[in-house]
Every structure is written in structure tokens, then in C-alpha cells.
Amino acid sequence: MHYSPTPLHIPDGFLNLVVSLACWAVTAVILGVAISKTNKALGEKQIPLMGVMAAFIFAAQMINFPVAGGTSGHLLGGALAAIVLGPWAGMLVMTAVIAVQALLFQDGGLLVMGSNILNMGLVTAAIGYGLYRSVIGQPKAVKLTVIGFAAWLSVLAGALLTSLQLWLSGTSQLGIVIPAMLGVHALIGLGEALITVFAVAFIMQTRPDLLGEGSESAKASRSWIFAGGAIALLVVLLSPFASADPDGLERVAMDMGFINAGQSAPFKLIPDYTIPFLGNTALSTIVAGVVGVIVVGAVIILIGRGVKAKS
Helix, strand or coil: CCCCCCCCCCCECCCCHHHHHHHHHHHHHHHHHHHHHHHHHCCCCHHHHHHHHHHHHHHHCCCCEEECCCEEECCCCHHHHHHHHCHHHHHHHHHHHHHHHHHHHCCCCCCCHHHHHHHHHHHHHHHHHHHHHCCCCCCHHHHHHHHHHHHHHHHHHHHHHHHHHHHHCCCCCHHHHHHHHHHHHHHHHHHHHHHHHHHHHHHHHHCHHHCCCCCCCCCCCHHHHHHHHHHHHHHHHCHHHCCCCCEHHHHHHHHHCCHHHCECCCCCCCHHHCCHHHCCCHHHHHHHHHHHHHHHHHHHHHHHHHHHHCC
């Protein structure tokens, strides 16, 4: 049994049916609110920015960085998306990224997709935006410090939710899985904080008008959109150099002995971020990444236009 090594992406088999369905129910309610709220605030000029953000987060999630103990991690991006786009549009972006990863790349299970969206996309966006809004009007240094803390905390929150879901599913003991998950993801969260702070600082320097409540006032010029897309594609070119070490969840699953509970997807399209006919090569990973960037960007633009059409 195999699943792609990315932090907090839960494969089918780790959670039982009741927990999986409960997470789907909570996720559906929150996404319903997100669609309703986005419907009232989304501006036409913000839709391309959502596409760029989705493409960048997808590309960045392909770059695993090493942390202590032979473990790796990568950007989740929920806090970043919410800070730039607002909480509701940010949640939609994260949902599109996670859904494309599961459906096209078999990264994360289908039955547990609601849990992955909840843990990695909805909670992280809510925490990131909530803490960011608390320092609106404060000096830049204060904002960036709080943004870094919010990004770090969002990773820990996702790890805690995953731990609770594993415990409720009977997969692991609560007193063991929580310290293990929080310990490794506290380190992964440092990488999340650094990337998020760097990205927001760059936006503050170049296009500070993009930061706000995600309303129509956040308008991105065509040149800025093209530049963002180019950066996403450039990040994809670095994907073959990503760390091959197991991620936080996989490491904990290996150490605690439930790694074999993971189930592979019932179908394969672009498994493990490689193009089947190109084999397990650097070119294959790059091409798969380019496909993913294009698909996830197109998906969220279509979602944005669909929501905007109802306004």
C-alpha cells in the first residue's frame, strides 16, 4: 500500500467511516458558508488572483523541505491564501488544491477528503486570517511577526485535528499520537512560517493593495498575474530536488505501526506526481507539476466565475 508523502494528507484507511463522514459534514457546512460569503464579496478582478494563489500553493506543496530526524514537510498555504484573498475565498482556493491533489494525483484519500480539506484548508485559513486581522493598522514588523506565528499555529492546529481523528477512528492512542504529531509538525510549522512571511513581505513591498479583506478592492494587474503564474511554474522546476524523506504524518504512522492501514486509490491518473509514460524521472515530475498548476488554476477560476455569476 502506498500514498504520496505530503504532510497531513490522510490516505483512506487511516480513519473509520463514521469519522470520515462527520468530517465531510462539517466541511460541507463551512464550504457552504464560504460560497455564500464569497458570492457577496467576490470581485471580477479578484478571480485571476485566486487562480495564481491556487497555482502557487499547489506548486509550493510539491517542494518538501527536510526537518530533523529524517522527516520532511512543505507549505500548507491556508494562512497565506486567507491573508491575501480573505478567509472565504482562501478556503475555496485550498479546497480546489486539495481536491485536485486527491482526484488527479491520488494524493490523499477520497473518503477522507473532507478531513483533509478541513484540517489543511479550512482551519488553517481561519487561523491565519483571524490573527492577521487582529493586527491590521499595526507596523509592518508586528504584522509579519503575527503572520509568522499564525502560519506556524495553523500547522499545529491541522496536526492536532488529524491526531484527534486518528484517535476517534481507533487507529492510535490519544496520549501517544498527539505528542508525536505536534512534535514533528512544530518543526514543519517553522518552514510554513518562513515561507508565509516571505511571501506576504514581498506582496507588502510590491502590491500592498492586494492585502485586505479579499473584496473587490484587491485588484491584480495583468502583469502581476503573469508574474505570479511564472513564479508558480518556476517553483515546479525545483520539485525534483524536493526531500524524499517521509512527511510528518507518514513518519508518525511508521513509528506507531499503522502505516500499512493506508489504502491506495482505486484508480490512477498521475500517481505520485509522475507521468506514467515518462517514468519516475525529474522530467516526469516537472511535467506533472505543470499539469497540476494549470488544472488547479483553471478549476479555481471556473469556481470563482461561477460564484461571481450568482452575485
